[in-house]
Amino acid sequence: MGDARTVVVTGANRGIGAAIAEELRRGGHRVIGTSRDGKDGFEPVDVTRQATIEALASTLRRRELGGIDALVNNAGVSLDGFNADVARRTLDTNFYGAMRMTDALLPLLRPGGRVVMVSSGLGELSSVGPELRPRFLDPALTRDELVELVESFVRHVVEGDHERHGWPSSAYRVSKVGLNALVRVLARDLADDPRRIRVNATCPGWVRTRMGTAAAPRSPEEGADTPVWLAVAPEADTTGGLFRDRRRIPW
Numbered sequence: 001m002g003d004a005r006t007v008v009v010t011g012a013n014r015g016i017g018a019a020i021a022e023e024l025r026r027g028g029h030r031v032i033g034t035s036r037d038g039k040d041g042f043e044p045v046d047v048t049r050q051a052t053i054e055a056l057a058s059t060l061r062r063r064e065l066g067g068i069d070a071l072v073n074n075a076g077v078s079l080d081g082f083n084a085d086v087a088r089r090t091l092d093t094n095f096y097g098a099m100r101m102t103d104a105l106l107p108l109l110r111p112g113g114r115v116v117m118v119s120s121g122l123g124e125l126s127s128v129g130p131e132l133r134p135r136f137l138d139p140a141l142t143r144d145e146l147v148e149l150v151e152s153f154v155r156h157v158v159e160g161d162h163e164r165h166g167w168p169s170s171a172y173r174v175s176k177v178g179l180n181a182l183v184r185v186l187a188r189d190l191a192d193d194p195r196r197i198r199v200n201a202t203c204p205g206w207v208r209t210r211m212g213t214a215a216a217p218r219s220p221e222e223g224a225d226t227p228v229w230l231a232v233a234p235e236a237d238t239t240g241g242l243f244r245d246r247r248r249i250p251w
Contacts, residue, residue: 005232006030006068008060010101011075013042015209016118016227019220020072023228032060032068034075047075047097048089057104067110070231073098074118078172078211084158087171091150094175099182102199111195116230117183119201119242123176125251129166136181137251143185150178180242180251187240198239202226205244 007024011017012033021031034056038044043059045052060068077093079086102115109115125133135141135149153174156162167174179201186199204223209216229246230236241248 004028004030005070006032006065007070007072007231008032008034008056008068008101008105009072009074010034010045010047010097013037013040015211016204016220016223017072017074019224020074020227020231023221023224024232027228027232029232045075045101047101048092050100053100053104057108060105060108067108068105068113069110070114070116071101071105071109072116072118072227072231073101074227076118076175076211082157082169082171084154087154087157087174090171090175091154091178094172095150095178095182098179102186106197109195109197113195113197114231114236115186115197115199116227117179117199117201118227119179119183119203120172120176121203121205121244122170122173123178123180123203125177127168127170127173127177132166136177137184139184139188141181141185143182143189146178146181146185149181150174183242184240184251190239198230198237200230200236200239201242202230203242203244203249 007029009017009021009031012021013035021033024031033042034045035042036046043056045056075097077090079090098117125136153167156165156167183199183201190197205218209220226243226246230243242251
């Protein structure tokens with residue numbers, strides 16, 4: 001694999017995703033950006049709709065690119081309010097959306113490929129109660145068990161007793177806790193893949209975007225730095241970690 005990489009970036013039409021795509025292009029890399037509406041040259045992908053993800057995978061195969069080198073799962077939502085509907089919709093995008101994209105594009109990753117999950121410091125394990133933390137950190141945690149764990153959050157929200165079971169009243173936090181756990185599961189499950197696929201999460205910090213608001217201290221370009229580094233930098237040859245400012249941080 002040469003210095004120039006082919007990178008898929010979800011949610012690349014604005015905010016941190018747009019900054020990630022622009023920084024990659026400046027570095028001489030080929031960017032395949034996605035957005036929900038597919039306007040302005042972006043591939044139309046709604047990460048909550050499997051058909052659009054499969055259509056992207058088919059498009060990439062037809063283009064005969066020889067594969068891709070990295071996938072940056074950046075697309076995400078932070079919805080107002082808190083109820084079962086918000087919990088379901090948030091998980092569908094932030095957790096399951098990244099899972100769907102990774103599953104669909106994993107066969108296209110070339111040797112040395114990277115998967116980068118744009119996560120958040122709000123997804124640190126301190127977000128959930130002490131009885132839940134060891135379950136998320138269990139080194140033998142399977143994907144099915146992880147899915148059941150995040151689904152139990154929604155059930156407890158429906159039942160109105162989520163706090164008693166150690167869950168915060170924030171679907172966004174839970175979606176990122178789940179996303180971080182997915183990184184650990186994927187890194188372990190891909191350990192024997194001969195392609196040496198690297199899977200990591202990154203916290204871009206509080207960034208001035210529509211989601212982060214104008215009050216945030218960081219620019220989109222600052223937020224994009226570590227995701228880009230994890231996607232293409234030769235020295236970022238690690239897997240199964242959470243990074244902020246190019247440094248590994250605790251879960």
